[in-house]
Amino acid sequence: MNRIVRAITQTRELFTVAFLIILFLGTGIVNPSFLAPDNILLCLNGSVIYILLAIGVSFVITTGDIDVSVGATLGLTAAVCATMIRDGSSLIMASITALTIGALIGLVNGLGVTKLRIPAIIMTLGVNGLVRGSIYVYTEGKWVENLPAVFKSYGQITLAGFVNLFLLITVLIVIGVYLYLNKGKKGKYFAAIGDNMGGATLIGIPVDKTRILAFVLCGVFAALAGIIFASKIGFVTPTAGNGYEMKAIAACVLGGVSLTGGVGSVIGAMFGAIIMSSISRILVFLQFSSNWDDTITGILLIIIVVADALIQKHFKEKARRERLAARDLKALRAFEEMGGDAE
Amino acid sequence: MGSSNNDGNQIPAISIKGISKSFASNVVLREINLDVFEGDVVALIGGNGAGKSTLMKILMGIYQPDGGEISISGKRVNLSTPSAALANGIYLVPQEPMLFPNMTVEENIVLGFKEKRSELHVRLEALIENLGWDLKLDRKAESLSIAEQQLVEILRGLLRNSKILILDEPTSALTFNEIESLFRIITDLHSNGISIFYITHRLTEVFDIATRVVILRDGQITMEGSVSQFNQEMLIQGLLPTNYERAAKKEKVCKNIDGSAIMPLLEVKNFSGYGFTSINLKVYPGEILGLAGVVGAGRTEFAVTVFGKDVVKNGNVLLCGEDITGKKCSTIIEKGLIYVPEDRHLNGIYSISDVEANVTSGILGNFNKFFVDRKKANALTDDYIKDFRIKVTGRDQLTASLSGGNQQKVVLAKALATNPKVVILDEPTRGIDAGARGDVYRIINELREQGVAVVLISSDIEEVVELSDRVATMYQGRINHTFRGESITVDNLMSASFGVYKEEVPHE
Numbered sequence: 001m002n003r004i005v006r007a008i009t010q011t012r013e014l015f016t017v018a019f020l021i022i023l024f025l026g027t028g029i030v031n032p033s034f035l036a037p038d039n040i041l042l043c044l045n046g047s048v049i050y051i052l053l054a055i056g057v058s059f060v061i062t063t064g065d066i067d068v069s070v071g072a073t074l075g076l077t078a079a080v081c082a083t084m085i086r087d088g089s090s091l092i093m094a095s096i097t098a099l100t101i102g103a104l105i106g107l108v109n110g111l112g113v114t115k116l117r118i119p120a121i122i123m124t125l126g127v128n129g130l131v132r133g134s135i136y137v138y139t140e141g142k143w144v145e146n147l148p149a150v151f152k153s154y155g156q157i158t159l160a161g162f163v164n165l166f167l168l169i170t171v172l173i174v175i176g177v178y179l180y181l182n183k184g185k186k187g188k189y190f191a192a193i194g195d196n197m198g199g200a201t202l203i204g205i206p207v208d209k210t211r212i213l214a215f216v217l218c219g220v221f222a223a224l225a226g227i228i229f230a231s232k233i234g235f236v237t238p239t240a241g242n243g244y245e246m247k248a249i250a251a252c253v254l255g256g257v258s259l260t261g262g263v264g265s266v267i268g269a270m271f272g273a274i275i276m277s278s279i280s281r282i283l284v285f286l287q288f289s290s291n292w293d294d295t296i297t298g299i300l301l302i303i304i305v306v307a308d309a310l311i312q313k314h315f316k317e318k319a320r321r322e323r324l325a326a327r328d329l330k331a332l333r334a335f336e337e338m339g340g341d342a343e
Numbered sequence: 344m345g346s347s348n349n350d351g352n353q354i355p356a357i358s359i360k361g362i363s364k365s366f367a368s369n370v371v372l373r374e375i376n377l378d379v380f381e382g383d384v385v386a387l388i389g390g391n392g393a394g395k396s397t398l399m400k401i402l403m404g405i406y407q408p409d410g411g412e413i414s415i416s417g418k419r420v421n422l423s424t425p426s427a428a429l430a431n432g433i434y435l436v437p438q439e440p441m442l443f444p445n446m447t448v449e450e451n452i453v454l455g456f457k458e459k460r461s462e463l464h465v466r467l468e469a470l471i472e473n474l475g476w477d478l479k480l481d482r483k484a485e486s487l488s489i490a491e492q493q494l495v496e497i498l499r500g501l502l503r504n505s506k507i508l509i510l511d512e513p514t515s516a517l518t519f520n521e522i523e524s525l526f527r528i529i530t531d532l533h534s535n536g537i538s539i540f541y542i543t544h545r546l547t548e549v550f551d552i553a554t555r556v557v558i559l560r561d562g563q564i565t566m567e568g569s570v571s572q573f574n575q576e577m578l579i580q581g582l583l584p585t586n587y588e589r590a591a592k593k594e595k596v597c598k599n600i601d602g603s604a605i606m607p608l609l610e611v612k613n614f615s616g617y618g619f620t621s622i623n624l625k626v627y628p629g630e631i632l633g634l635a636g637v638v639g640a641g642r643t644e645f646a647v648t649v650f651g652k653d654v655v656k657n658g659n660v661l662l663c664g665e666d667i668t669g670k671k672c673s674t675i676i677e678k679g680l681i682y683v684p685e686d687r688h689l690n691g692i693y694s695i696s697d698v699e700a701n702v703t704s705g706i707l708g709n710f711n712k713f714f715v716d717r718k719k720a721n722a723l724t725d726d727y728i729k730d731f732r733i734k735v736t737g738r739d740q741l742t743a744s745l746s747g748g749n750q751q752k753v754v755l756a757k758a759l760a761t762n763p764k765v766v767i768l769d770e771p772t773r774g775i776d777a778g779a780r781g782d783v784y785r786i787i788n789e790l791r792e793q794g795v796a797v798v799l800i801s802s803d804i805e806e807v808v809e810l811s812d813r814v815a816t817m818y819q820g821r822i823n824h825t826f827r828g829e830s831i832t833v834d835n836l837m838s839a840s841f842g843v844y845k846e847e848v849p850h851e
Binding site for chain 1: 403405424425429430433437438441442443444445446451453454457460485488489499566618641644820
């Protein structure tokens with residue numbers, strides 16, 4: 001049993017990939033048309049926004065915090081970007097503005113959590129409300145429509161006939177982030193902080209700075225997702241991105257990023273995001289109502305988090321016991337040496 | 344001072360001058376002065392709360408001193424953060440290894456360095472080979488034993504070319520062989536000119552590896568010098584309080600209870616669990632049994648396991664002759680045993696509730712079937728406030744707003760409201776003022792008068808001497824001696840707690 005538990009915890013990404021394959025093949029058995037190349041491509045293309053959100057959220061979760069404001073950040077940045085482009089701004093200017101807004105929201109989250117010591121869930125929940133509200137103020141509650149056709153066409157660009165431009169960019173980003181986190185000098189700081197914050201402080205890692213950076217990166221990735229959202233969907237409603245934070249967090253967790261921090265990879269988060277974004281499509285192919293989408297996401301999230309927590313608790317308790325047992329053994333030796341009458 | 348290799352004009356590797364530190368009104372360090380030279384292995388000993396850890400945390404940049412200065416190799420330094428301390432060649436190996444369990448050994452060691460990974464890898468391999476250790480770099484830290492984790496911690500320090508290594512009770516979780524290899528390493532480091540602070544509770548170790556001894560008590564250095572000038576008795580003397588008279592007679596007459604005539608209220612037979620082994624104890628009605636020992640001796644683990652909060656490995660607990668081994672806490676409380684935990688903030692009080700809610704929280708079920716009988720609850724609370732002299736504006740005052748001593752009285756009231764037959768008190772007077780301490784002592788003595796069996800766990804040896812009828816000392820998870828009557832002296836208990844008691848006293 002222990003071995004199985006350990007195997008699962010150490011090959012988290014493989015577990016996610018296996019789950020993805022089983023899910024797709026299973027759906028394919030019930031409805032073979034699901035496995036048509038075109039449909040698989042649609043699933044992958046449809047996951048781009050979730051993947052970007054999940055990358056950002058995985059930074060924050062890896063450091064042991066949480067960010068539930070990414071859905072609203074996506075909505076605001078999408079609205080701002082779309083409005084600017086509709087009013088004649090260049091794509092570059094609109095993107096820079098959106099990314100800056102994302103970074104600022106992340107900075108506010110990060111400062112609140114580290115400097116004011118507000119629990120991350122509360123801080124980002126508050127910011128979520130604030131940002132969502134400002135979308136309504138900014139758009140006056142109206143949809144942002146009538147975007148230039150050029151802007152909306154970016155999502156249709158494919159390379160070599162089938163590789164979607166957005167998907168390509170996203171996969172490249174995932175690889176880049178993966179390399180940064182694993183090979184970069186400071187990449188491991190995020191995981192170290194989530195793994196053992198006291199230990200990280202002790203070896204001189206700038207804990208607060210790194211946590212703030214994680215929130216800023218989370219905001220930036222949410223903004224990038226917002227820009228792509230505006231282009232792909234072609235219009236932005238004030239409710240854009242509502243509930244996406246749950247999908248993004250669930251994607252991370254499903255991909256093996258532990259909510260207790262310190263464990264997981266962005267590759268896993270990517271596969272988790274593909275699963276999350278495919279659920280509604282899978283439901284349709286299985287002839288269920290896609291109304292079940294959120295319910296299933298929620299159930300998956302809870303099951304995985306509970307399982308993860310139980311596994312972690314098990315290891316912690318085991319370590320404590322081993323430690324106390326080691327003390328005992330030594331005491332026994334010491335007693336025998338002293339000729340003590342232990343019994 | 345008497346360092347073995349101080350020729351008088353050598354510059355100390357680290358020089359501590361007039362370091363003081365207080366937390367709120369609690370003075371932890373008073374004007375500490377200490378020079379440590381290259382290659383010194385300084386054994387830093389002292390009781391609980393003597394200020395050892397605080398001093399080391401100041402060196403590591405975790406705490407800032409209120410006054411004084413620190414110089415390294417003659418240069419004054421400002422250790423404002425751990426990274427500043429690291430940059431100055433100081434490395435602290437904490438008592439509990441602070442590794443990243445989900446990372447490999449190598450990642451654990453090289454994290455936070457500015458150099459290239461490949462260069463670090465070469466240096467690290469050379470270092471390990473040089474030390475002759477067998478440690479696989481690609482193992483995950485969570486799979487390491489505690490000793491191996493400690494090796495990783497030491498490697499971290501060495502790879503940083505640290506000149507000053509602080510080891511905080513490094514042997515507290517090591518097995519015998521592991522301790523031997525650790526001592527070899529320390530000897531190695533010593534000959535390489537690395538200065539080591541070695542915090543320990545084990546006096547025998549001092550003579551095994553230290554070159555110098557520093558004894559801290561109440562935030563002051565009471566004795567200091569080359570290890571050759573010391574013997575175990577002197578170490579014990581240095582730990583004893585200043586105003587304490589050796590032959591101090593006990594004011595209270597100890598009850599000498601004849602075990603054959605009365606049935607013990609609490610009896611523990613061959614009891615083993617995580618952190619303690621083969622404990623045999625009997626506690627009789629109207630008796631206070633002191634349980635002395637140093638931190639980590641296993642006293643709290645023992646008490647918590649008796650109370651049903653941890654797994655029993657072996658043996659039995661009998662309450663009034665009835666077996667309560669492995670029962671749930673709530674059942675055990677119902678049967679008449681209550682445990683008052685050592686950390687009242689963590690486990691003892693509901694700080695955002697009022698005094699009444701706290702006092703009555705353990706026995707709400709007794710007040711009525713469905714709605715709580717307010718009158719009874721009020722009367723009971725008022726009784727306790729009066730009896731225990733709890734200073735409150737009323738029974739509706741928030742517990743969090745009380746002083747530490749009054750909070751502790753509320754915790755006691757809550758526990759005693761259950762009308763227990765056996766009470767286990769874990770550090771009942773830690774961090775409370777003298778007045779409240781007197782009241783707590785009075786409450787404990789009243790329990791004794793009422794025929795309650797009291798187990799008193801305390802690291803304050805004078806307190807144990809003052810209150811107990813009989814004392815058992817725990818050392819490394821076992822009861823190593825028991826004392827009764829005249830033999831209950833601070834001297835004896837201190838020696839036994841540190842595992843160096845020698846006189847012939849029949850062991851129960």
